[in-house]
Amino acid sequence: MAEKESHIETSMEETKKYSPPEEFKKKANMNDPGIYKYAEENYEEFWAGHAENLEWYKKWDKVLDWENPPFAKWFVNGKINASYNCIDRHIKDGKGDKVALIWEGEPIDESTKYTFNELKEEVCKFANGLKELGVGKGDVVTFYLPMVPELAIGLLACARIGAPHSVVFGGFSPTALADRVHDSESKVLVTADGYYRRGKKLNMWENALESLESTPTVEKVVIVDRMGRKDLELDDSRDVYYHKLVAEQSTECEPEQMDAEDMLFLMYTSGTTGKPKGVLHTTGGYLTGTMTTFKWVFDIKDEDIYWCTADIGWITGHSYLVYGPLANGTTTIMFEGSPDYPDKDRFWKIVEKYKVTVLYTAPTAIRLFMKWGREYPDRCDLSTLRLLGSVGEPINPKAWEWYHKVIGDSRCPIVDTWWQTETGMILITPLPGITDLKPGSATRPFPGIQADIFDAGGSPLEPNQGGYLVLKRPWPSMLRTLYKNPERFKKTYWSEYGINIYFAGDGARKDEDGYFWVVGRIDDVLNVAGHRLSTMEMESALVDHPAVAEAAVVGRPDDLKGHVPVAYVILEGGRTGSDELAKELIGHVGKIIGPIGRPAGVYFSEDLPKTRSGKIMRRILKRLEAGEEPGDTSTLRNPEIVEELKNRVQ
Ligand code: WTA
Numbered sequence: 001m002a003e004k005e006s007h008i009e010t011s012m013e014e015t016k017k018y019s020p021p022e023e024f025k026k027k028a029n030m031n032d033p034g035i036y037k038y039a040e041e042n043y044e045e046f047w048a049g050h051a052e053n054l055e056w057y058k059k060w061d062k063v064l065d066w067e068n069p070p071f072a073k074w075f076v077n078g079k080i081n082a083s084y085n086c087i088d089r090h091i092k093d094g095k096g097d098k099v100a101l102i103w104e105g106e107p108i109d110e111s112t113k114y115t116f117n118e119l120k121e122e123v124c125k126f127a128n129g130l131k132e133l134g135v136g137k138g139d140v141v142t143f144y145l146p147m148v149p150e151l152a153i154g155l156l157a158c159a160r161i162g163a164p165h166s167v168v169f170g171g172f173s174p175t176a177l178a179d180r181v182h183d184s185e186s187k188v189l190v191t192a193d194g195y196y197r198r199g200k201k202l203n204m205w206e207n208a209l210e211s212l213e214s215t216p217t218v219e220k221v222v223i224v225d226r227m228g229r230k231d232l233e234l235d236d237s238r239d240v241y242y243h244k245l246v247a248e249q250s251t252e253c254e255p256e257q258m259d260a261e262d263m264l265f266l267m268y269t270s271g272t273t274g275k276p277k278g279v280l281h282t283t284g285g286y287l288t289g290t291m292t293t294f295k296w297v298f299d300i301k302d303e304d305i306y307w308c309t310a311d312i313g314w315i316t317g318h319s320y321l322v323y324g325p326l327a328n329g330t331t332t333i334m335f336e337g338s339p340d341y342p343d344k345d346r347f348w349k350i351v352e353k354y355k356v357t358v359l360y361t362a363p364t365a366i367r368l369f370m371k372w373g374r375e376y377p378d379r380c381d382l383s384t385l386r387l388l389g390s391v392g393e394p395i396n397p398k399a400w401e402w403y404h405k406v407i408g409d410s411r412c413p414i415v416d417t418w419w420q421t422e423t424g425m426i427l428i429t430p431l432p433g434i435t436d437l438k439p440g441s442a443t444r445p446f447p448g449i450q451a452d453i454f455d456a457g458g459s460p461l462e463p464n465q466g467g468y469l470v471l472k473r474p475w476p477s478m479l480r481t482l483y484k485n486p487e488r489f490k491k492t493y494w495s496e497y498g499i500n501i502y503f504a505g506d507g508a509r510k511d512e513d514g515y516f517w518v519v520g521r522i523d524d525v526l527n528v529a530g531h532r533l534s535t536m537e538m539e540s541a542l543v544d545h546p547a548v549a550e551a552a553v554v555g556r557p558d559d560l561k562g563h564v565p566v567a568y569v570i571l572e573g574g575r576t577g578s579d580e581l582a583k584e585l586i587g588h589v590g591k592i593i594g595p596i597g598r599p600a601g602v603y604f605s606e607d608l609p610k611t612r613s614g615k616i617m618r619r620i621l622k623r624l625e626a627g628e629e630p631g632d633t634s635t636l637r638n639p640e641i642v643e644e645l646k647n648r649v650q
Helices: 022-027 035-041 043-051 082-086 088-095 116-132 149-161 174-184 205-212 242-247 284-297 315-327 346-354 363-372 397-407 486-493 535-543 579-593 618-625 640-649
Strands: 062-065 073-076 099-104 111-115 141-144 165-167 188-192 194-197 200-203 220-224 239-241 263-269 277-282 305-308 331-335 358-361 387-391 414-417 451-454 467-471 502-510 516-521 525-528 531-534 548-558 562-571 601-604
Touching (some): 035 043, 043 062, 043 073, 043 284, 082 284, 099 149, 111 116, 141 174, 149 165, 149 188, 149 263, 149 315, 174 263, 174 277, 174 579, 200 205, 205 220, 220 242, 239 242, 263 315, 277 284, 305 315, 305 346, 315 331, 331 346, 397 414, 516 525, 535 562, 562 579, 579 601, 618 640
Parallel strands (some): 099 331, 141 165, 305 331, 305 358, 358 387, 387 414, 562 601
Antiparallel strands (some): 062 073, 263 277
């Protein structure tokens, strides 16, 4: 991990349904504050009680196996299917005609709804199509798609046949896609001919094609016809259109009986080294965790219309747009477009159109809405909203207040939810109706979760002292490992304080009421508009350019995006920096990582602050960018460079 700072400022037996024991039902009344105590003292029983709400082919022999930390097993030997539990279970319960998925396209007049019955048909058809392409249990399928219904359908189709999915965010570059396909050894790639962005038609197929040049494992490519393009040159032995693949397929597909610990999906995320990490989630625990937290954090009722604005290319879209809501039989909305197209009121038009009751979005979006002004939400009827959620980064109190007042009409509670790709589910959050809120704090750990703040040496800190956020006990939807890299899994998360303490990589403090205040990443990961980016990945992209000898990327605080990446660059001998070269480098990084990775600025410098062993001290650059004093420079080989850079940055 990154160097640490000494302190931080701031067949259902066959179809038998297991009903939770009466005793548990009583105790699991989450409206009772005593639930915290109960879950604390009986956390395995607590999670088992929730798992009983799912339908299992075979129940588990043991709730948790934590004998070989950090490799946890939950619901040992249980057999279950996630797709069945997100769809068929509700049909069996008489909800077949309820709307499961609402899709709103970017063009204002384009939308679709799928009832649970219809969703089942689509999922089965795609699942059968994938089988026809040779996809079987355990074969990873990569998705590189915009926010089209086929993406949600695709996840559930994969889950149905036991093929783990790996979704790569559509904004990533061909290189980033190729890296992820390569690591997961996917044989099938699902992509699209293009997508809409603010009314413009953008290519996607070209990116996919470019990445296919370096991904020899891919045997079949499924193409969603989003734009009706006629100019695609297909390789008939490899490429097939989605609509052709599914046209003749049966609308029935027997779900595969999966072991609770079988892989459900991979989600690549940025880490402290250049290579993205394949975070591996399994079936039974993940579904239990996301179903339960979704229900309780959003206090979900059967009639709710829920909208999570995240892209399915990120974990939030997996856990709280697809699996969490559908496991609860909740109507979930998926939006293809941008908040400002055709106008800056698009989000609020959607809330009005579908009578959204629960909205889950990110602070970066809220800050943007604040900047645009309240005239846009004020044009729309938002009176159906009853609960608001926030995720992805710390929400500053000013944005919290605005969200609460302008969007929530001072009526709707806000649930500020802390979690990560690795945690799979929300871990620190208020429970509406129980927890008193403090703007800016994600409040308390979810029942059964043990979080704490440790100092660098591993001792728990007193209230209000800044330190490192840790989790002291396993939870059902925790990542099980990093794909094909158990050593890196151990080293990254479980070696800082001992093999059973999870190191989250976030700086935080706990106040006198036990409320958690998360400051942000303490490693080389940047949170840019709620997206995790690796500074190392950006640095590798920069030095890939022939003009660059060395580079350091750090985050600069930004009013809208939280942080933006800025690059400090030392050029190859004799070259001098220019605006043109800066633009070229920004474009180069954008090409390698994708548009979201483009640095906001480039500084050219003769040298960078380095330790005597030659390591770049990024921490000093970070402080300069934040407008702070650089701190102790005595261990530097070249302290004089700090003054020079300081004058230039400020
Ligand atoms: C940050 C997104 C403060 C944190 C679900 C974490 C937050 C990283 C919050 C994970 C929050 C997420 N308050 N910080 N409510 N939620 N974070 O993997 O730094 O994309 O480690 O998962 O986002 O980002 P990831």
